[in-house]
Amino acid sequence: MNESVTEESYTAQVRRLAELTERVQAQRTEAHTWHDQQCAAARKAVADAEDQVHRAERNLAAARELQDRVDAEATALWQELRNRLGQVGRRVGPPPGPVAGAVGDPPVLLAAVRDLLARAGQPGELPGSVNPLLALCGVAGALVAYALGTVARAAGDRYGGDLAVGLPVLALVVILLGPLVGLVPAKVVADRRHALLGPRPAAIVLVAGLATTVLLLTLAP
Template sequence: MNEPVASDTYAAHVRRLAELTGRVATQRAEAQAWYDQQCAAAERAVAEADEQLRRAEAELAEARSLADRVDAEVTHLWAELRGRLGLGARRLGPPPGPARDATGDPVDALRTVRDLLDRAGQPGELPGSANPLLALCGVAGALLAYALGVGARAVGARYGGDLAVGMPVLALVVTLLGPLAGLAPAKRLADRRHALLGPRPAAIVLVAGLATTVTLLVAAR
């Protein structure tokens, strides 16, 4: 026959069962909380990874766009340089690629190159070595104008009438404009040397032409 269980023993088992049940519930709650935390952390990590991926894709697209703009500007500047060098540009070949040790913003570097090309493309004033040629232009212009004046006076003296009155006046005007006539060949000289006919070269031409004109007028008296 089964012996009856003492009430104190039964109560102890009930308390033990209650303790175990509570402990299991606590551990289960802790496990669920840990699981929820891990899921939330994983979701945050995935969201951060997606955001980093979007930023990386945007930076990549911007870098590609910048590279395309830089390549286009390099090609344009290279073509402009070849055009300015003319026949000597055949040895240049294709545009150079990016340097491996290059640092800094390529846009700033290209802007500097553009400024250099712009300054190089601006013609400067004729050098001092061209002064004899400038003086010769002034002398030649004055001689030509004086010769035209002499011819005009000769025509007036030959045909008489109104020409005898008007041609000497025209001859004087042409002769006095002789110093200015030298500016035309001087301008062509400057253009051939890709330079400007500035105030100094123009003054040399005018002074030489004026001196020649005065000398011829004095000698003709």
């Protein structure tokens, strides 16, 4: 025989059912919230990972481009060095490869090498040890000019006429230009030493040539 349900027990059961329903709804809401948070975190992690992959790909491409540029410039600088060394440079071989543990920014290091090669390629001043050779160039130039002047004067005396008037004048001009003639061999000396024929070396040549010209004119009959 079924027991009758009292009003008080029915109310308690309804209240309990409502509490359970509310608790289940809260747990369901919490579960949905947690699920949404996890999905959002996963999507953010995927987006961050994709961004890192793209950034790594860009960095890799830039690094490869820099490597190719550095290799090309290093090869060009090495070839320039070999050309500067001449016969010795042909035995140097290919450019060296990367050194393990090397530090420094490659573009900065290459710029320093370019600057060093540029400064090494610029002609310098002639050393003082070549001063006697420069003076000899001046003396030789004056002697050559004097010899040409003497030949021209002799030709004027020999053929007479207008030549007897014009050639002595020409001979005098040639003799007076004698100190300048010495600058020609002096320039050859400077070029072979990869140096500049500056004011000091030129002055030595001109003074020696002028002194020789004056001496020759003084001793001339």
